[in-house]
Amino acid sequence: xxxLDGVDFQVEDGEILGIVGESGSGKTMTALSVTGLLPPAAKxxxxxxxxxxxxxxxxxxxxxxxxxxxxxxxIFQSPRASLNPLYRVETTLAQVLRTHRNLRGESARRVALxxxxxxxxxDPPRVLRQYPHQLSGGMxxxxxxxYALASNxxxxxxxxxxxxxxxxxxxxxxxxxxxxxxxxxxxxxxITHNLSVIAELCDRxxxxxxxxxxxxxxxxxxxxxxxxxxxxxxxxxxxxxxxxGTLATIPGQVPDVRERPPGCPFHPRCPFAKEICSEQHxxxxxxxxxHSVECHFWxxxx
Amino acid sequence: MTALLETRALQKVYPVRxxxxxxxxxxxxxxxxxxxxxGRTLALVGESGSGKTTVGRCVxxxxxxxxxxxxxxxxxxTGLRPPQLRRLRREMQMVYQDPLDSLNPRHPVxxxxxxxxxxxxxxxxxxxxxxxxxxxxxxxLGPQHVNRLPHQLSGGQxxxxxIAxxxxxxxxxxxxxxxxxxxxVSVQAQIINLLRDLQRTRELxxxxxxxxxxxxxxxxxxxxxxxxxxxxEIGPKNAVLDRPTHPYTRALIAATPVDHPAERRERIVVRGxxxxxxxxxAHCRLVPRCPFAQPICSQxxADLVEVVPGRWTRCVRFQREHENGVWExxx
Numbered sequence: 001x002x003x004l005d006g007v008d009f010q011v012e013d014g015e016i017l018g019i020v021g022e023s024g025s026g027k028t029m030t031a032l033s034v035t036g037l038l039p040p041a042a043k044x045x046x047x048x049x050x051x052x053x054x055x056x057x058x059x060x061x062x063x064x065x066x067x068x069x070x071x072x073x074x075i076f077q078s079p080r081a082s083l084n085p086l087y088r089v090e091t092t093l094a095q096v097l098r099t100h101r102n103l104r105g106e107s108a109r110r111v112a113l114x115x116x117x118x119x120x121x122x123d124p125p126r127v128l129r130q131y132p133h134q135l136s137g138g139m140x141x142x143x144x145x146x147y148a149l150a151s152n153x154x155x156x157x158x159x160x161x162x163x164x165x166x167x168x169x170x171x172x173x174x175x176x177x178x179x180x181x182x183x184x185x186x187x188x189x190x191i192t193h194n195l196s197v198i199a200e201l202c203d204r205x206x207x208x209x210x211x212x213x214x215x216x217x218x219x220x221x222x223x224x225x226x227x228x229x230x231x232x233x234x235x236x237x238x239x240x241x242x243x244x245g246t247l248a249t250i251p252g253q254v255p256d257v258r259e260r261p262p263g264c265p266f267h268p269r270c271p272f273a274k275e276i277c278s279e280q281h282x283x284x285x286x287x288x289x290x291h292s293v294e295c296h297f298w299x300x301x302x
Numbered sequence: 303m304t305a306l307l308e309t310r311a312l313q314k315v316y317p318v319r320x321x322x323x324x325x326x327x328x329x330x331x332x333x334x335x336x337x338x339x340x341g342r343t344l345a346l347v348g349e350s351g352s353g354k355t356t357v358g359r360c361v362x363x364x365x366x367x368x369x370x371x372x373x374x375x376x377x378x379x380t381g382l383r384p385p386q387l388r389r390l391r392r393e394m395q396m397v398y399q400d401p402l403d404s405l406n407p408r409h410p411v412x413x414x415x416x417x418x419x420x421x422x423x424x425x426x427x428x429x430x431x432x433x434x435x436x437x438x439x440x441x442x443l444g445p446q447h448v449n450r451l452p453h454q455l456s457g458g459q460x461x462x463x464x465i466a467x468x469x470x471x472x473x474x475x476x477x478x479x480x481x482x483x484x485x486x487v488s489v490q491a492q493i494i495n496l497l498r499d500l501q502r503t504r505e506l507x508x509x510x511x512x513x514x515x516x517x518x519x520x521x522x523x524x525x526x527x528x529x530x531x532x533x534x535e536i537g538p539k540n541a542v543l544d545r546p547t548h549p550y551t552r553a554l555i556a557a558t559p560v561d562h563p564a565e566r567r568e569r570i571v572v573r574g575x576x577x578x579x580x581x582x583x584a585h586c587r588l589v590p591r592c593p594f595a596q597p598i599c600s601q602x603x604a605d606l607v608e609v610v611p612g613r614w615t616r617c618v619r620f621q622r623e624h625e626n627g628v629w630e631x632x633x
Contacts, residue, residue, distance in 0.1 A: 058363040167515075168348035169511060170559070171557040171571055175571070194559070196561060199558055199563045199566070219563045223564075238487060238516070239494065239516040239517045239520045240519075241519045247491040249492045250486060253458050255454045
């Protein structure tokens with residue numbers, strides 16, 4: 001079963017790249033491939049992941065462990081599930097500070113406190129003493145971000161970091177990520193199904209459908225001049241405050257990855273589809289600088 | 303127009319243990335008075351722990367309220383004994399957030415939709431197939447779906463089955479608890495459109511529970527905002543969204559992510575996260591988080607007051623500063 005197919009994208013230093021897609025689009029698998037955290041049953045059959053000039057897929061497991069700890073960090077949708085429930089926040093943070101920054105004792109504690117202040121947690125000394133179950137969802141996600149930042153990574157991958165949170169807390173986390181980018185020059189890959197979160201944070205967007213990138217471009221370009229019928233459909237089917245009348249929809253639903261349609265994977269649901277779409281996969285074409293699309297008829301979509 | 307559903311000072315209190323011998327009360331719903339006119343939608347909006355689901359469950363008496371009254375079509379639901387209650391259940395049904403959780407995984411979905419029809423003896427076994435196909439068609443599914451198992455359907459199809467099951471008994475009132483939250487964006491739009499069509503064609507009355515103001519703005523006629531068990535604001539949809547009276551409503555609106563990257567802006571946010579619903583104070587419960595709080599806010603009880611006809615708010619500061627609905631921006 002092939003879940004990803006020719007996924008090509010780049011992230012520049014200090015940039016926030018959004019990967020957007022619905023369930024089964026392969027956005028999480030893409031992130032796990034980059035971090036070398038794929039489940040044992042999954043194999044990367046081809047391609048490269050180049051980080052600062054080096055192919056991560058060629059690294060040994062030990063080398064990859066170091067990169068993952070020190071250069072690339074990842075946070076997940078459910079922060080509580082990613083923190084060890086038996087450890088106080090201090091223990092969790094101390095571990096990563098010892099392993100990756102060789103800090104112990106008082107100096108580790110000082111850095112841990114700084115990290116908690118940095119992610120905007122109130123009363124950091126108290127939080128250090130607490131266990132995950134004593135923290136709210138938003139606080140857990142802040143601790144998780146502190147944990148991910150503890151090793152001073154240059155790339156942070158966030159997989160649906162706000163999806164499990166309430167809207168007021170979601171906004172706080174969005175503001176936090178945006179501030180961390182400004183203050184620390186953090187590079188961020190943000191994976192989400194929520195186009196509004198993309199609108200809040202990202203510089204560039206990659207749209208995925210059934211394991212393929214169908215469109216990629218600067219965020220304004222994608223929102224103002226989408227060229228792939230799927231992107232157009234996604235944008236139009238979002239409910240937004242103050243829109244009256246019937247919502248536009250994309251007909252049908254995302255098929256199972258095991259039943260990926262031949263040719264362009266979107267053609268059975270596409271209003272622009274013609275015969276060629278079920279026969280031939282479209283190649284990536286350049287629309288404008290930095291904006292590319294995989295669609296036979298993108299000129300008609302605009 | 304008369305109200306199809308009305309709750310009067312509905313209350314649901316759970317006893318909790320706080321410390322060894324100390325008993326405390328958790329106010330899941332407190333002083334909740336709402337009414338919905340026939341064929342309209344009231345959205346109950348709030349974050350997790352606000353008590354919106356508790357209200358929905360108390361209305362259907364899936365949970366026993368500890369105080370107050372629920373009236374359906376003018377008659378009290380709260381005092382009913384089981385046989386009468388069972389008859390009444392035909393009139394009010396629920397659609398849940400996660401369709402897969404609410405469907406028995408080992409039964410074909412057709413059986414699940416047929417169940418209420420058999421229990422309430424609405425359709426004889428002989429006419430069942432035709433009835434089922436009709437119900438499936440109504441929610442946009444085909445006769446081939448009747449014999450499928452839940453896991454053989456996509457999320458959107460599962461929710462369509464959930465809706466068919468809820469509508470099978472021909473209810474007047476449907477409580478929808480986050481019916482689109484678990485769905486993909488493109489499917490969510492389909493379900494919202496379906497619900498709107500069904501409401502129009504079958505004159506349904508909806509209590510629509512959601513945390514998502516964007517979804518709510520598409521389907522609601524009136525909005526009630528809940529915070530820590532209480533309604534803090536009620537009013538017509540556009541009025542509440544355009545000119546909110548309560549700082550919490552303002553915060554919810556401000557926190558809704560922008561639709562377009564060009565709209566990014568600095569926003570006022572409420573600080574921290576909701577405080578505890580255990581033995582809450584008589585004064586405004588938002589005080590610890592409210593950017594506009596004044597000393598008065600923690601000195602007097604916060605009651606829900608009608609500030610303009612049809613618009614109610616629990617904000618003490620608003621009630622004092624904005625007499626007769628004259629809004630001045632808070633500083």
